[in-house]
Amino acid sequence: MTLLVTNLPMLSRLELLIDLLHSVAEAALATHSMTLDGFPFASAVPFVTDAHHRPIILISGLAEHSRNLLASPRASLMIAKTLGEGEMARVSLMGEVHPIEADPLLIARYLRYHPHAERFLQLGDFRFHRFETIRVLTVGGFAKASWLEGGRLIEAAVISLNDEAELLARYAQEGRQDCLLRGIDAFGADTLLDGKPVRIRFGAGPVTKEAWLPTLQWELAAMTQVKSDALR
Numbered sequence: 544m545t546l547l548v549t550n551l552p553m554l555s556r557l558e559l560l561i562d563l564l565h566s567v568a569e570a571a572l573a574t575h576s577m578t579l580d581g582f583p584f585a586s587a588v589p590f591v592t593d594a595h596h597r598p599i600i601l602i603s604g605l606a607e608h609s610r611n612l613l614a615s616p617r618a619s620l621m622i623a624k625t626l627g628e629g630e631m632a633r634v635s636l637m638g639e640v641h642p643i644e645a646d647p648l649l650i651a652r653y654l655r656y657h658p659h660a661e662r663f664l665q666l667g668d669f670r671f672h673r674f675e676t677i678r679v680l681t682v683g684g685f686a687k688a689s690w691l692e693g694g695r696l697i698e699a700a701v702i703s704l705n706d707e708a709e710l711l712a713r714y715a716q717e718g719r720q721d722c723l724l725r726g727i728d729a730f731g732a733d734t735l736l737d738g739k740p741v742r743i744r745f746g747a748g749p750v751t752k753e754a755w756l757p758t759l760q761w762e763l764a765a766m767t768q769v770k771s772d773a774l775r
Contacts, residue, residue: 554683556679556681556683556689556691556695557691557696557699558744559632559634559681559683560596560634560681560691560695560696561596561696561699561728561730562730562742562744563622563623563624563633563634564596564598564622565592565596565726565728565730565731565733565742566624566742567622567623567624568589568590568656568657568740569587569588569589569590570587570588570590570598570620571585571586571587571588571620571622572585572586572587572588572600572618572619572620572640573585573618573619573620573621574586574608574611574612574615574617574618574640575611575614575615575617575618576611577610577614578607584607584611586606586608588600588608589601589656589657589660590674591656591657591726592726592728593649593652593673593704594701594702594703594704594707594728595696595697595699595701596699597673597674597675597676597696598620598673598674598676599645599649599653599671599672599673599674600640600671600672600673600674601653601657601660601664601669601670601671601672602670602671602672603663603666603669604668604669604670605668612640612672616639616640616641617638617639618637618638618639618640619635619636619637619638620635620636620638620674621633621634621635621636622634631682632683633682634679634680634682635679635680636674636676636679636693637676637677637678637679637680637693638674638675638676638678639674639675639677640673640674640675641672641673641675642670642671643672644671645671646704648707649671650664652704652707652726653671655725655726656725656733675693676696677692677693678690678691678692678693679691679692679693699729699730699749700729700730700749700750702727702728702729702752702755706727706752707726707727709752710727710755711724711727713756714756714759721736721737722734722735722763723735725740729749729750729755730744730745730748730749731743731744731745732745732759743759743763743766745758745759745762746762
């Protein structure tokens with residue numbers, strides 16, 4: 544997913560973490576190998592976030608990392624985004640992965656990001672898991688590394704899944720086709736702009752449910768103006 548932010552190095556550690564969690568579709572998941580004792584095992588996994596920005600992963604019971612997680616839930620999740628000029632923003636989450644019973648709204652959210660996963664849900668072998676973050680190393684670029692406690696995600700501003708469903712329905716009534724919504728959170732919007740995945744970060748910071756749609760409209764208008772000015 545494209546990350547639409549300005550002055551990325553100026554973001555707080557929490558804002559950087561949330562932006563990256565909403566800006567990529569896959570992450571590297573490292574678990575403790577059961578095949579080679581004492582060695583890490585890394586694999587690529589699709590994921591989305593829940594209302595508290597916690598990574599949600601759909602895992603097959605036959606996967607190697609599933610066997611590893613049964614033996615030890617401790618894991619690390621790494622997400623990265625190229626900034627240009629040889630620099631990369633990245634976060635390494637450390638915590639535990641546990642199976643969950645996903646409610647219909649969370650399943651619907653997952654499928655908006657990964658519609659192909661519908662067929663996996665029919666197999667019966669796949670189960671949703673949540674990454675419970677304990678600590679995070681955030682790296683906003685060269686020499687910009689610092690640690691963040693995982694509890695900061697739970698403390699961050701929230702738009703519930705019920706409120707997200709309501710806002711999605713209200714936005715759909717506007718009939719806008721150039722910008723489709725996949726996910727809503729207090730810090731921004733996960734969209735498809737002209738068919739391409741784009742994360743729109745709200746420059747003023749987190750907003751409430753009541754302010755969310757007006758803020759999105761303002762951000763979209765500002766983006767349109769920037770494009771118009773560029774063509775002059």
